[in-house]
Amino acid sequence: MGVEEEFMLVSPDGRPASVAPAVLQHAAAIEPEPSARMQDPPPGGVLEKEFKQEQIETSTHPCADLDTLAAGIREGRSRADASARHAGARVAAIATVPGVISSTVIRDRRSRLIGADFGHVAREQLTCGCHVHVEVADDDEGVVVLDHLRPWTPVLLALSSNSPFWQGSDSGYASYRSQVWNRWPTAGATPPFGDGATYRRVVADLVRSGTIVDDRMVYFDARLSPRYPTVEVRVADVCLEVEDTLLQAALVRALAQTAITEHAADGDRDALRDGRGAVRTEQLRVASWRAARSGLSGELLSPRTGLPVPAAMVVAELLAHVAPALAGFGDLERVEARLDVVLRQGTGADRQRAWYAEHDDLDAVVRRASERTLS
Numbered sequence: 001m002g003v004e005e006e007f008m009l010v011s012p013d014g015r016p017a018s019v020a021p022a023v024l025q026h027a028a029a030i031e032p033e034p035s036a037r038m039q040d041p042p043p044g045g046v047l048e049k050e051f052k053q054e055q056i057e058t059s060t061h062p063c064a065d066l067d068t069l070a071a072g073i074r075e076g077r078s079r080a081d082a083s084a085r086h087a088g089a090r091v092a093a094i095a096t097v098p099g100v101i102s103s104t105v106i107r108d109r110r111s112r113l114i115g116a117d118f119g120h121v122a123r124e125q126l127t128c129g130c131h132v133h134v135e136v137a138d139d140d141e142g143v144v145v146l147d148h149l150r151p152w153t154p155v156l157l158a159l160s161s162n163s164p165f166w167q168g169s170d171s172g173y174a175s176y177r178s179q180v181w182n183r184w185p186t187a188g189a190t191p192p193f194g195d196g197a198t199y200r201r202v203v204a205d206l207v208r209s210g211t212i213v214d215d216r217m218v219y220f221d222a223r224l225s226p227r228y229p230t231v232e233v234r235v236a237d238v239c240l241e242v243e244d245t246l247l248q249a250a251l252v253r254a255l256a257q258t259a260i261t262e263h264a265a266d267g268d269r270d271a272l273r274d275g276r277g278a279v280r281t282e283q284l285r286v287a288s289w290r291a292a293r294s295g296l297s298g299e300l301l302s303p304r305t306g307l308p309v310p311a312a313m314v315v316a317e318l319l320a321h322v323a324p325a326l327a328g329f330g331d332l333e334r335v336e337a338r339l340d341v342v343l344r345q346g347t348g349a350d351r352q353r354a355w356y357a358e359h360d361d362l363d364a365v366v367r368r369a370s371e372r373t374l375s
Contacts, residue, residue, distance in 0.1 A: 001135070001253045002230075003073060003245055004059040005238050006050055006128035007091040009084055010370060014363030016054040016097050016126070018104045022087035023056055024049055027079065047080055051111055052126050053104040056080055056091065062135065066246050066331055073242050081374055093373040094352070095128045095177035095237035098165035098362035114213055121184065127177040128238040130160060130245055132252040133230035139196025141260065142224045145231045146199070147192040148259030149252070151279045151303035153221045153235045154291040155318045158311060159339075160236035160248060161295035162348030165362060174295030174349040177237050178288065185211055187219040189284035199224060221288075231256060235288075240348035240372055247338045250331045254322035261325070279303065295347050312343050 011017040027047040048057045058076035063069040081091045103126040105115045115122040136142040161174035173179060182188050186206060193199040203215050212218070215226045221235040233252045239245040287301040290308070294300075299308040302317060319326075319339060326332040346354075351372075355365045 001064075001069065001249050002060045002062045002133045003069065003249055004057055004131040004133070005073070005076065005093070005245065006055055006057045006130075007077075007080060007238065007373070008094055008097055008126075008128055008366075009054050009056055009087075009089045010092050010097075010366050011089055012367075014366035014370075015099065016101050016103065017084075017087070017089040018053040019084070019087040019089050020049055020053040020056055020106060023047065023080075023083045023089070026086040027083040030083075047076075047083060049106050049108070051106060051114070051122075053106055054097075054101075054126055055128060056084070062133075065329075066250060066334060069249055070242060070246055073245055077242070077373055090370045091373055092366055092370040093128070093162070093238050093240050094348070094366065094369045095163035095175065096166055096171075096180070097126060098168070098352070098356075098365050100168040101126065110213060114217070117213070118184075124180065125183075127163070127180050129177065129181070129234060130236040130238045130248055132233045132236070132249050133225060133228060134233075134253050134256040135230050136224075136256070138229075139199060139224060142231050143193045143196050143199050144263045145256045145259045146190075146222050146224070147194070147278075148262065149222060149233070149255040150189065150192065150284060151287075152251075152255055152318055152321070153189065153233070154284065154287040154300065155303070155314055156233065156248060156251060157235045157237070157288060158291035158295050158300055159251075159315070159342060159347065160239050160244065161292070162237040162240050162352070164349040164352050165356075165365070168362065170353070170356075173292050174297070174347060175237050175292040178235075178292040181219070184217075184219050186217060188221060189281050189288060190220050190222075191281045192278050196224075237348070240351060240369060241375075243338050244342065244348070247335060247342070250326065250329070250335050251318065251322060253329065254325035254331070254335075257325035257328065258322050279306070295349050296343060297346070297350065315339060315343065 009017045050057050058080050060072035084091050105111045163175050163177040166176045222233045225232040236248050296311040300311045300314040302309050352365050355368045
């Protein structure tokens with residue numbers, strides 16, 4: 001497994017800083033690894049550009065255990081912040097910028113083409129996510145994982161929620177990033193694909209439609225990576241705390257293992273059945289909206305019944321579902337402990353709102369988040 005994290009680049013006063021080119025230039029100058037000069041390096045170790053000049057992306061090397069992954073995440077955050085400081089900025093693990101902002105598309109042909117094609121959607125697109133990669137044997141195994149984890153993606157979103165503010169005010173959502181992100185034509189939940197050939201045919205049809213530039217613009221909540229032999233789960237906000245990023249990684253890997261184990265035991269069984277077949281995409285869209293709206297502070301839709309219940313009960317359903325896989329990886333106690341912390345103390349969105357209540361200053365929220373990013 002591995003993790004990609006997107007971060008805001010912010011000036012010392014807490015405002016977005018359009019310095020990604022300078023940050024990347026500094027990072028490339030000091031990067032000692034040969035992989036940094038490869039055209040398509042494996043995930044890990046290097047900083048990469050994102051769509052806007054006010055953000056940057058890091059990634060980890062593939063890891064087999066959470067301690068190694070934690071070290072890679074912290075190293076990536078530290079390296080990104082060091083290069084940002086060189087450009088007079090810092091990194092902040094927030095999924096949206098709280099204040100009123102405008103942003104600038106990165107200077108490359110692909111990004112400018114996307115900007116021209118998508119107009120205001122592209123102009124307003126300044127959000128940061130967390131992407132978890134889990135290795136799979138082939139496309140068919142990857143689709144087994146994709147189809148199985150569909151009902152659980154809203155819970156992953158709720159656990160990661162870290163974007164309550166948008167353009168100078170409280171959005172009323174725990175994850176407003178997800179609402180902005182879902183403006184893209186390929187974003188969001190998908191129906192079951194069934195097999196790898198069907199998945200690849202769907203992606204090829206989307207590219208042939210001329211609506212998207214390439215297969216990298218397939219922005220499903222979870223997809224087969226266009227670059228690596230992995231399932232890439234993209235539903236989460238970037239997490240304020242490293243331990244919450246690890247929680248996402250542990251849960252995604254456990255969902256993948258559960259999918260593979262259950263498919264091997266009964267290949268014809270859907271991941272969740274309630275007498276009506278697979279959970280419908282319409283239901284997943286509603287469940288994702290609820291997760292984005294209230295995070296863990298309200299109700300979520302139970303993946304098993306489709307009915308609203310307290311968020312803690314849905315989190316408990318997820319934990320019970322993946323507990324055998326977590327135990328097999330040696331992650332169960334760590335995940336249980338972190339889930340307890342998040343349910344008691346709240347998500348990144350809850351912390352941002354608490355900081356704002358203290359200072360009545362959205363830029364101060366960003367400064368606090370920047371410090372917490374490196375803790």
